[in-house]
Amino acid sequence: MAVFPANKLLVKPPAHVFFGLFQRSASRKIRNCCLLGLREVGSHHRMCGAMENPYETAKAFALDFGRTEYALKRSDYLRKNKDVAEADWDSFAGDLGADFFAHVVEKGIAKTLIGDPPRRLMADMPWSPEKTSPLTNVHELIVQGVCRVRNSFLHGEKFTGGPEGQWDRDLTLVKEAHVVLTEAMAFGHLTHD
Numbered sequence: 001m002a003v004f005p006a007n008k009l010l011v012k013p014p015a016h017v018f019f020g021l022f023q024r025s026a027s028r029k030i031r032n033c034c035l036l037g038l039r040e041v042g043s044h045h046r047m048c049g050a051m052e053n054p055y056e057t058a059k060a061f062a063l064d065f066g067r068t069e070y071a072l073k074r075s076d077y078l079r080k081n082k083d084v085a086e087a088d089w090d091s092f093a094g095d096l097g098a099d100f101f102a103h104v105v106e107k108g109i110a111k112t113l114i115g116d117p118p119r120r121l122m123a124d125m126p127w128s129p130e131k132t133s134p135l136t137n138v139h140e141l142i143v144q145g146v147c148r149v150r151n152s153f154l155h156g157e158k159f160t161g162g163p164e165g166q167w168d169r170d171l172t173l174v175k176e177a178h179v180v181l182t183e184a185m186a187f188g189h190l191t192h193d
Helices: 015-026 054-074 089-107 111-115 138-154 166-187
Strands: none
Touching: 054 138, 054 166, 089 138, 089 166, 111 138, 111 166, 138 166
C-alpha cells in the first residue's frame, strides 16, 4: 500500500480506491493519518484517533438508501409512465404525511437537515440556493433532504473541502439523512426483504 507524506494535500481519488484503502486499514488503529482525500486540520487530519470515518458513514447510508429503493419498488412505489422501475420518493413522502415530519421535528433528529438543508450544484457550478431556507414539510424533507444528500455523496460532492466547517457539515447531513431514512422505513412499515 502506498504511503503519503502527512504534509501533502492530495487530490481525492475515485471512491472505490479510497474505500478499498480504508477497509484494509480500518481493522487496526490508523497509524498513517494521511489517508487519501482527507484535508488537514493543523498538523493532523480529522480522521486521526477515534474520529469516525465519514466515508464509511456515508457508504452505510448509501447502502441503506439502495435497500430502501428496492423496498419501495417492491411495495408499489413506482414512478408512473416510466419504462424502467424507479422508486417514487414523492409518493412515499406523501404517504408518510405531515405526522412523519412532525415526528422527525419532535425527536430533533434532523436539525441541520431541516434547518439548513443541502443545496444543489447547478450546471454552471454555483450551489443553489445561495442561502437556504428551512424545510417545512415531509416532501421537502425526503426529496430535498434525504435524496439530495444521497445524490451529493454518490456524485462526489461530499467530503471534498470547501469553507471552514464544511467537512463537519457534510458528515452531519449524511448522519441525519440516514436517521431520517431509517425512521421513514419504520414509519412506512417497509422492510428491506
